[in-house]
Amino acid sequence: MGWKALGDLRQYSTDDELRQAYIEHYGNAKPGRTGNAVGMIRKFCDVIQADDIIITYSPEHREYLVGIDQGHHEFLSPENQVEDYAHVRWVRWEGKVSRDVLTQATRSSLGSTLAVFRLSKSVIEDMRAVLAGKVAESAPEPEEVEADYAQLSENIRAQSHELIKDRIQQLSPEEMEHFAAAILRAMGYHTKVSPLGPGRGVDVEASPDGPGLNKPHIKVEVKHRAGSMGSATLRSFISVVRTGQNGIFISTGGFTREARYEADRALNPVALVDIDDLANLTVENYQHFDTEGRALLPLMHIYWPAE
Template sequence: MFESASRLWVIHISNHQKIAARAQKEGFICVGWTRIGDLSPYDTPEKMRAAYERAFPQKSKASVSASFIQAYRFAHELRVGEPIVYPIKNSRNIMIGKITGDYEWSEDKELRELDYCNVRRVEWVLKDVPRVRFSQSALRSFGSFTSISLSDDHLDEVRGLLSGNGSRGKQPAPDLADDTLQTAETEESEEDAAIAAEEVIQFTKDHLVRSWSNTAQDFEEVVAAVFRALGYTATVQQGTRDLGVDVIAHADPLGVTPPILKIQAKSGVSTTGAPVVKQLRGTLNTGEKEILISLGGFTTDARHTEQNDANIILIDADRFVELFIRSYESLSADIRHRFPLRQVYVVAP
């Protein structure tokens, strides 16, 4: 698919979760700037800039220059049949789609109220692709601050994933701090500063998850180290694969004070379903709890199983990274050497 394509578009859809969910389910992409009105008549960059300046007279020249061209691209440059990627906010997944419709001005009441009347129809051809399936370079490109942008250099990665031949990039981690913070310093709004901070956080999460993914015992050692840093005595288990228990942790050195934590650490990028959760649940005795850590996340059925059992705790990649970062200063020197982090300051929103 997309053999004849020469461009790869990236879309960032609404911070409003309900709009983003509708876009995924109903097959469309949308952007703001509703105050301009229907974008169709502004079919040159000059016309679009003038319309933007009339709609947003309070905006600085720099802000106008950065924004009007996005509106123009969305309405007039995207072509039916071209590929588009959508990094799902607050998720470790990316969707890949094909643009199937020309620009539309939507009269949908909810879209109008939430400032997302500019719409294009898409077919989502691949959903919930784990971020670690993409190279770090692609993820940085997909993390653009703009609502609509191009990422042509990574079109081959998308083709590879669609053909089933895609593989994760193995590039060294670039130094994000300099150019990300420079962007934050040159942007004028508090919202842009917050976006810059989110970009730093997302980059860190991507780098750590990529380092841990598909490493099996190495990831188990990381899990044990985090629980030790959180105050537990934690031991990586050997020879218990049939039981699914990778790490055992307890609050006291002797392991006699409940609850005893039986932990399974899954470093693969596939989602973990309810059968795996229930299998580990079957190993529990009185006074024991199950913790299942999955970098690939969990299915809806697995989450339902957790909700119905107080002895089950499911931890996805984002939550585990948060635990890792929160306990970082208390981690062993060996773990900190293997996964070095440094503190970065960004403008407070």
């Protein structure tokens, strides 16, 4: 393991000491990454015990090396370090297992070996069976593999969707207004966010052209707070959406049933957008986000095998 600037890890008796040392040497630009690093270091030093099964992966050969931990780790002197890896655990290697002979469930569980994590009982049993020379009774049928991939894909999509919602919730009310404008710009509209202060009108206005002469002219109200939005507030917004205009009311806390009824009966079109809708709109239009929008909500693209 790396992080050689930390020196011998045994000198840090508490997580707070380790965290502070990590921040001093590597910074704290992303606190979540700091917490993840500290967690992995602690697992490497303290959680792994003698006689634990250790598995690491060789991407080049698509093989897992399976071994038994020998019960101690060590900080290597500079002359003995291998590349940037200064922290080592001693392992007695038992053998190699090709990824291709493992069950689909095990392969899915071992999809990432970039972090230190605990293996499930079924994964360990699968590895031991292969090392003992046992062959699976029957290889999974293509339909079964495809079904497993589909289920895993759906799980990852659902988790990603919730994580995106978490990040949207972390925006401030002012940032949320600019984020709503960024989504509309990604959809091809010109936007104007009203300056803060009294008499500002609606939060965002959008239209197909800069001056706002072409239709549809869209008025947007943004409420970034906990709790469902009620009918009274929605009626107030509906009253400013004139003939020939469309309205969008964004409430990250959702809407009451009465509020949705008010939107349905409005004379001019009014769309209600909750946090779930925002996440969907973000994913659908993110490739067209401008720099400001991407700065408010940084996302990365992940490639996945086609179904």
